[in-house]
Amino acid sequence: MAMSFGTRADTRILRLLGLLPLNGESWNGGRSCLPAVQMALEDVNAQSNILQDYNLTFKYVDTECTSGMAIFRMFESLNVDPPYVMVLGGMCSVASEATAEVTYLWNLTQFSCGSSSPVLSDRKRFPRFFRITLPDQKHKTARIDLMRAFDWKKVATINQALEFFSAVIDDFVREVQNTEITVISQEIFENDPLTRVKNLKAYKVGLYGPKIVWIFFGWYSQTFWRNNLQGFDCGEEEMSAVVDGSFITEEAYKNPKEERGIANMTASEFEHRFYNYHAYDRKYESYNFVAHTCYDTIWVVALALDCTVREMDQRGYAKTLDMFTYADADVNDIIFDCMSNTSMTGVSGSVAFTDSDPDKIIEIERIQDGKREPVGLYRQDKDPSYFEWIEDAIRWKDGIIPRDSTYVRYEEIGIPPTLFITMTSLAGLGSALALSFLTFNIIYRNNRYVKMSSPNINNVLLLGCILSYCTVFFKVTETSSGTLCKVRVILFSLGFTMTFGALFSKTWRVYRIFTNKKLLKRTIKDYQLLAIIGAVVAVVLVVLIVWETIGPHMVETKYLPKDIYLIGNDAEVYPYVRVCLSEYSEYFAWILYIIEGMLLTFGAFLAWETRHVQAVRTNKVSSDDQAMSTRITTVGGNQTSELDANKPRSISQNIESN
Known part of the structure; x- marks a missing residue:
């Protein structure tokens, strides 16, 4: 089908060829575009200051939104009809891609009021193509700035493996790589995204809620999450839960500002006129969103052609624009340059071009309470670009802006203050008591009863207790100080060794005297016991020095994954503890275990062997060596006999003085 209109007598005619999708099974947006084009032609031709002495005409053919039909009917018109100065269309991306690859061969500039495919931005492939519709990749700046506005620095993408979608996502990822935002995942599927996000069942896999913010393109239907759910095991309620809080970036098809543009109309005034226009058919009202851009398309063309007429006059061309032929490459260059530099404000908003694409306002919507609601504008038509937010339009869940990922808080599990205070109080009390005993031993070291208790050995025992308490x-x-770890290990090891070494040395002395079956006088002096204690302590000290030299103790952090818990919807608390560790702990610790274990085992043996010994009396004091002599006497009668091993035995300790 081909029709033309806009002709007016007694003027030079400039012919435009329109490629509109009017019929077919795909998309019939041309039905709402056509009345808007007719209105624009009437308004432009009525102007006396634009294209003076020229008249714009428009012939359109039905592309049926297919590449084959678009090519066929365009070729037919170009070969049969008088020359056209420009081609308008074809609204559908597939039709525009097919035709824009060849129109430049006729020295024609093509301008589309639709076609958002990102591939159409390729100047090498489509050298003479413009469009008034914002391509999908021009949303990338708005999306990146949207993430920055809410401090979101992590993003994942998913798209179908088609050139249309992949080009958009790839362009977005390239742009993001030059920012502080990190792309954590880029998923691509062919026909079934099951392997990527479990058939996009976001509700089933938990990809919803305050922690997840989806960002969609605006050309989805107003209730896309409720449509065509047959064959999915997600119901409408579940789908609504998934998309709740999602953002939508959409081209502003009509001027969001009530301002009068080049046609001296606001967007609202245009809509009123459009709905009452004689050629308007309400049967196609679902496509009404294209009407504003279709109207402005004619005005942009008129301004570019008016610029061309003036430029040809300035250059002194012998012929006028209505005499254009497909051999006039130089004239087409002027048309192209004028298109590139054309800018205006119309009923669809501000129009200006960066290469083949316009810089237009982007509407920001958010799905709230089950419906799409406008929350702001992204003024991409301004330099620099910025957001104009609608006050209080965004309603965050619980009044909190979601984070770009789960917020992790690390929490140290320390010793409860009450427990620490209790234990340190007891340790302090024990230390004070040990110090008091030590002071008593020193002050009353010459007291006969004190001397009988082997005060030197007792002092060593008390010092060992104090060291153990200090740990x-x-x-x-x-704390992160490794020095504390070293001091703690050394103090406890030496304190334990000194305490039990002193205790068991005294027990050993009793054992040696008790096992004296020949009843000989045996003297074991304190320095001998101190030498034994010193030897054991020296061995332990050597082990500790080698340990800290080869693999010193350091404070390390140990996380407790089994104790992780949530705070709210997007915060996780990771508990951890700080412990003292050494690279060779298992080796040196076992060496100390063996040494101390042998000491404890030997002490237990001595305790068992001397379990029946009783101290009976003391009668001598030795001040220098504090030697101990033992006289074993019978318990009853005047006769000396062998000790009965089955009865309690007695030891008379004489600590003599020189």
């Missing part, structure tokens, strides 16, 4: 005060759970 309680060194808390490594809330």
Whole structure:
């Protein structure tokens, strides 16, 4: 089908060829575009200051929104009809791609009022193509700035493996790589996204809620999440839960500002006139969103052609624009340059071009309470671009802006203050008591009864207790100092060795005297016991020095994954503890275990062997060596006999003085 209109007598005619999708099974948006084009032609031809002495005419053919039909009917018109100065269309991306690859061969500039395919931005492939509709890749800046506005620095993408979608996502990813935003995943599927996001069942896999913000293109239907759910095991309620809070970036098809543009009409005034226009058919009202851009398309063309007429006059061309032929490459260059530099404000908003694409206002919508609601504008038509938010339009869940990922908070599990205070108080009390005993031993060291208790050995025992008590005060759970770890290990090891070494040395002395079956006088002096204690302590000290030299103790953080818990919807708390560790702990610790274990085992043996010994009396004091002599006497009668092993035995300790 081919029709033309706009001709007026007694003027030079400039012919435009329109490629409109009017019929077919795909998209019939041309039905709403056609009345708007007719209105624009009437308004432009009525102007006396634009294209003076010229008259714009428009012939259109039905592309049926297919590449084959678009090519066929365009070729037919170009070969049969008088020359056209420009081609308008073809609204559908497939039709525009097919025709824009060849129109430049006729030295024609093509201008589309639709076609958002990103591939049409390729100047090498489509050298003479313009469009008034914002391509999908021009949304990338709005989306990146949207993420920055809410401090979102992580993004994942998913798209079908088609050139139309892949080009948009690839362009977005390239742009993001030059920012502080990180692309954590880029998923692509062919026909079934099951392997990527479980058939996009976001509700089933948990990809919804305050922690997940979806961003969609605006050309989806107003209730796309409720449509065509047959064959899915997600119901309308589940789908609504998934998309709730999602953002939508959409080209502003009509001027969001009530301002009068080149046609001296606001967007609202245009709509009123359009709905009452004689050629308007309400049967196609679902395509009404294209009417504003179709109307402005004619005005942009008129301004570009008016610029061309003036430029040809300035250059002194012998012929006028209505005499254009497909051999006039130089004239087409002027038309192309004028199109590139054309800018205006119309009923669809501000129109200006960057290469083949316009810089237009982007509407920001958000799905809230089950419907799409406008929340702001992205003024891409301004330099620099910026957001104009509608006050209080965004309603965040719980009044909190969601984070771009789960917020992780690390929480140290330390010793409870009450427990730490209790234990340090007890340790302090024990230390004070040990110090008081030590002071008593020193002050009354010459007292006969004190001397009988082997005060030198007792002092070593008390010092070992004090060292062990001191380890309680060194808390490594809330510090990063490795020195505290070293001090704690050394103090406890030496304190334990000194305490039990002193205790068992005294027991050993009793054992040696008790096992003296020949009843000989046996003297074991304190320095001998101190030498034994010193030897054991020296061995332990050597082990500790080698340990800290080869693999020193350091404070390390241990996380407790089994104890992770949530705070709200987007915060996780990771508990951790700080512990003292050494690279060779398992080796040196076992060495100490063996040494101390042998000490404890030997002490237990001595305790068992001397379990029946009783101290009976003391009668001598030795001040220098504090030697101990033992006289074993019978328990009853005047006769000396062998000790009965089955009865309690007695030891008379004489600590003599020189």
